[in-house]
Every structure is written in structure tokens, then in C-alpha cells.
Amino acid sequence: MVANTDNGASPDIQCRSLTKAFPGNVEVLRPLDLEIAGGETTALVGPSGCGKSTLLRLIAGLETPSAGEVLIGGVSPAEMLRDAGLAVAFQDPSLLPWRSVRGNIELALKLARRPADPRAVEDLIRLVGLEGFADTRPGALSGGMRQRAAIARSMVTRPRLLLLDEPFGAVDELTRRQLADDLPPLWEKRQTTTLLVTHSIGEAVLLSDRVLVLTPRPAEIIADIRIELERPRAPAVTGSTEFRRLVEAVSEALAEGVRATKPPLAAQ
Numbered sequence: 001m002v003a004n005t006d007n008g009a010s011p012d013i014q015c016r017s018l019t020k021a022f023p024g025n026v027e028v029l030r031p032l033d034l035e036i037a038g039g040e041t042t043a044l045v046g047p048s049g050c051g052k053s054t055l056l057r058l059i060a061g062l063e064t065p066s067a068g069e070v071l072i073g074g075v076s077p078a079e080m081l082r083d084a085g086l087a088v089a090f091q092d093p094s095l096l097p098w099r100s101v102r103g104n105i106e107l108a109l110k111l112a113r114r115p116a117d118p119r120a121v122e123d124l125i126r127l128v129g130l131e132g133f134a135d136t137r138p139g140a141l142s143g144g145m146r147q148r149a150a151i152a153r154s155m156v157t158r159p160r161l162l163l164l165d166e167p168f169g170a171v172d173e174l175t176r177r178q179l180a181d182d183l184p185p186l187w188e189k190r191q192t193t194t195l196l197v198t199h200s201i202g203e204a205v206l207l208s209d210r211v212l213v214l215t216p217r218p219a220e221i222i223a224d225i226r227i228e229l230e231r232p233r234a235p236a237v238t239g240s241t242e243f244r245r246l247v248e249a250v251s252e253a254l255a256e257g258v259r260a261t262k263p264p265l266a267a268q
């Protein structure tokens with residue numbers, strides 16, 4: 001099948017009857033149908049353990065579906081990975097300990113068989129606030145700094161699909177805000193299809209074009225909320241009535257999902 005992966009377009013994501021169960025009858029995803037448009041940023045929010053990371057890993061091709069399929073720009077995640085059009089950054093950044101921050105970022109280019117691009121590497125190091133630490137090895141960085149290095153590494157190949165699992169999980173509040181301000185314009189400019197998992201409802205609303213709210217496991221989509229806030233989003237947007245309305249809508253959907261799946265008290 002011809003994919004829209006070699007013309008530079010941001011790929012869409014299709015999940016068709018996607019189902020996942022782990023051994024021991026752990027049903028994580030009921031047949032899930034989902035379409036995500038190319039170039040958009042979508043956030044997945046849901047209670048802890050509902051299956052957000054599993055869904056992301058299925059889309060990344062790091063897990064195999066029990067049934068159903070994932071198509072990215074019309075091809076399998078494995079094909080997309082081969083084409084280096086897909087990049088992932090997970091909670092626990094697996095940086096190579098013997099390479100510096102710069103070395104880890106450069107390696108991503110090398111593995112994707114892309115030419116060295118010292119300027120892009122330095123720009124990204126600056127963007128994630130690690131200037132002065134380019135020659136430092138991960139062991140000498142804080143958790144938040146390692147996370148930022150991993151974000152830079154995931155972006156250096158200019159992937160058309162970016163999958164981020166709690167990208168700002170280990171980052172302090174100030175840096176978190178800085179990244180939330182700096183990264184979306186870059187994703188927008190590059191038209192990257194971005195799917196991110198976050199526990200922060202505010203972050204989901206601030207960063208995304210669409211927020212998908214999942215129920216407790218087995219995960220189902222209980223709400224699909226469009227975020228029509230104007231872009232670029234100034235930090236002040238978080239004080240607006242519309243922002244607060246959207247945060248409230250996501251919180252309400254989350255609570256509704258928990259209520260709908262909780263057995264009645266007598267049955268507990």
C-alpha cells in the first residue's frame with residue numbers, strides 16, 4: 001500500500017476494532033475505533049491504569065494488538081518506524097548513559113540515517129533549556145533534565161508522528177510551563193501529528209486540538225472534546241473563561257467515566 005509517508009505530509013492515525021488483553025485476562029482495550037487527523041495534537045487523559053500507555057504503545061508498534069489494527073498514514077506502525085517518520089518519548093527516557101546529551105540527540109539522526117545537523121541539534125538543546133549541559137552525560141542530570149533531553153532527541157529527526165507519554169512528567173513546574181509554551185508552535189509549524197498522554201487536564205487543554213477522555217480499564221472513549229482555543233496560545237489563555245470551561249468539561253467526563261464503570265456499593 002502506498003503511504004503518505006514519503007511526501008512529507010503528517011499522517012493520520014486509524015485504529016480499527018483495536019483490542020488488547022494481557023495474559024491473565026487483563027482486558028485493557030475493548031474494540032476501539034478511532035480516527036486522528038494528520039497534523040493535529042491530541043491528548044489522551046484517563047484514570048491511572050486505564051490503558052493510555054498501552055494504546056500509545058500499540059500505535060507506536062511496541063505492542064501487538066490482540067485483534068484489530070493500527071494504520072498510520074495507511075501503513076503499519078512498523079513500516080512508519082522503518083521510514084523514521086515516527087518518534088516516541090516515554091516517561092522513563094532511555095538515554096544511553098555513556099553518551100552526552102548532544103551525543104544522544106545526534107545518535108537519533110544517525111539511527112534514522114539522516115545527515116548530521118549540528119545547528120538543529122544545538123537549537124533543540126537550547127529549546128529544551130539544556131544549554132550548558134550539551135556535553136553532560138545522563139547520569140549527571142536531574143530526572144527533568146533527562147526528560148527534556150529525550151524530548152529533544154525525539155524531535156531532531158523531524159518526525160511526522162510524535163508519540164509522547166507524560167512528556168513533562170518529571171519536569172518542574174516552571175520548565176513545564178516553558179515547554180508547554182515553546183513546543184506547540186514548533187509542532188504546529190512542522191505540522192507534526194502529535195499524540196500525548198498526560199495526567200494534567202490543564203496541560204491537555206493547553207496543548208491540544210482535541211482531548212480524548214478514557215474510562216477506567218477496559219478503556220473506552222467517553223468524551224471527544226474539541227479545543228477551539230486560538231493558536232498560538234499565549235500563557236494568559238489559561239485565565240480565560242473558555243479555558244476554564246474546557247477544563248471543567250474534561251474533568252466532568254473523567255468523573256462520569258469512573259461513575260459509569262464503578263460497581264454499586266453493595267457489589268464491592
Ligand SMILES: Nc1ncnc2c1ncn2[C@@H]1O[C@H](COP(=O)(O)OP(=O)(O)OP(=O)(O)O)[C@@H](O)[C@H]1O
Pocket residue numbers: 022023026028046047048049050051052053054055217
Ligand atoms: N506488559 C503487560 N503485561 C500485563 N499487564 C500489563 C502490561 N502492560 C500494562 N499492563 C496492565 O494494563 C493496564 C493498563 O496499563 P497502562 O500502563 O496502559 O495504563 P495507563 O492508563 O497508562 O496508566 P498510568 O496512567 O498509571 O500510567 C494496567 O492494569 C497494567 O497493569
